[in-house]
Amino acid sequence: MDALEAEKFLRLYYTENPSAGDLWRRLRQVTSEIATTGTYTHTADELAYGARVAWRNSNRCIGRLYWKSLRVRDRRQVDGAEGVAVECVEHLREATGDGRIRPTITVFAPDRPGRPGPRIWNGQLIRYAGYRGADGDVVAGDPGNADLTDKARRLGWFGGRGTHFDVLPLVIEAQGKPPLLASVPGDAVLEVPIAHPSYPWFAELGLRWHAVPVISNMCLEVGGVCYPCAPFNGWYMGTEIGARNLADTDRYNCLPVVAERLGLDTSHDRTLWKDRALVEVNVAVLHSFEQAGVTITDHHTEARRFISHLEREERSGRTCPADWTWIVPPMSSSTTPVFHRYYEDTQLSPAFVQHPRKSYYDW
Numbered sequence: 001m002d003a004l005e006a007e008k009f010l011r012l013y014y015t016e017n018p019s020a021g022d023l024w025r026r027l028r029q030v031t032s033e034i035a036t037t038g039t040y041t042h043t044a045d046e047l048a049y050g051a052r053v054a055w056r057n058s059n060r061c062i063g064r065l066y067w068k069s070l071r072v073r074d075r076r077q078v079d080g081a082e083g084v085a086v087e088c089v090e091h092l093r094e095a096t097g098d099g100r101i102r103p104t105i106t107v108f109a110p111d112r113p114g115r116p117g118p119r120i121w122n123g124q125l126i127r128y129a130g131y132r133g134a135d136g137d138v139v140a141g142d143p144g145n146a147d148l149t150d151k152a153r154r155l156g157w158f159g160g161r162g163t164h165f166d167v168l169p170l171v172i173e174a175q176g177k178p179p180l181l182a183s184v185p186g187d188a189v190l191e192v193p194i195a196h197p198s199y200p201w202f203a204e205l206g207l208r209w210h211a212v213p214v215i216s217n218m219c220l221e222v223g224g225v226c227y228p229c230a231p232f233n234g235w236y237m238g239t240e241i242g243a244r245n246l247a248d249t250d251r252y253n254c255l256p257v258v259a260e261r262l263g264l265d266t267s268h269d270r271t272l273w274k275d276r277a278l279v280e281v282n283v284a285v286l287h288s289f290e291q292a293g294v295t296i297t298d299h300h301t302e303a304r305r306f307i308s309h310l311e312r313e314e315r316s317g318r319t320c321p322a323d324w325t326w327i328v329p330p331m332s333s334s335t336t337p338v339f340h341r342y343y344e345d346t347q348l349s350p351a352f353v354q355h356p357r358k359s360y361y362d363w
Contacts, residue, residue, distance in 0.1 A: 006031075125214040131149065
């Protein structure tokens with residue numbers, strides 16, 4: 001534990017929360033606790049502030065305008081796999097609500113000297129399985145999750161039906177025990193069937209996507225303390241689904257079949273068939289979520305919101321880190337205001353980070 005990181009965080013917390021009390025008294029408490037135990041415990045207010053600022057500092061996230069609205073579920077007393085599974089399901093239910101998605105984070109037990117906190121192997125709480133055929137190629141589902149599907153099966157998962165949209169179980173590692181497989185109940189998974197406002201045949205493609213993107217394999221780092229299990233969510237920007245998850249060639253690769261149904265000339269790239277099909281897929285995604293009453297945003301709106309966030313941060317005297325390659329949307333990039341400027345891609349703390357996986361279990 002680096003006491004300087006703790007001090008840096010506490011100075012930031014007390015500067016931005018002047019009514020919090022006596023900084024020097026708190027620093028003495030934390031310094032003493034670190035000397036005695038090798039770490040320290042955040043107050044509930046410090047944890048909530050740290051989680052929100054980690055979102056504010058997320059240089060790959062375009063949707064940070066509402067960072068102060070992040071709802072923090074403090075579950076630091078939970079360090080067992082079963083408890084993590086129960087709380088993850090409850091997180092999904094609460095964040096989903098009736099389709100009005102709530103930005104939410106659930107923070108589980110931190111890493112402590114000689115006692116690592118729990119970890120979730122899944123990249124998101126809801127992931128669709130990817131099934132391989134005898135030759136190793138993915139024949140159904142999401143190729144991006146084929147490795148996780150293989151590992152889940154080796155751990156004993158046989159719940160998949162072999163469809164394109166089977167929800168994988170959570171794989172949770174905790175307390176030095178073998179990983180736990182935990183199914184996600186259907187009532188915690190809101191899904192949106194994808195249809196098009198102008199092409200009735202689009203619904204026949206059978207495309208769908210889940211409503212809430214809950215990132216679950218990143219560590220929340222606050223003042224030198226690592227919370228390795230801290231699933232968090234905002235809401236989707238349409239292109240995340242329509243231009244990446246469904247359209248990428250190494251994911252669902254839906255553009256060829258959409259182009260065929262549209263009657264486009266796919267004989268060469270200069271017909272721009274991919275571009276035209278991509279627009280219609282994204283129209284379908286936004287239309288479907290809106291019809292289902294599920295929160296979603298489009299890349300033009302979100303780009304303007306990010307510029308508003310950037311300007312607010314500048315007025316507050318803060319740096320707003322951003323990775324251009326992530327902030328700029330994956331379609332119609334130059335038509336958005338975020339395309340036409342440069343950003344400081346600095347790493348600030350608190351932050352969400354990815355650590356190299358250190359598992360006792362050979363998976």
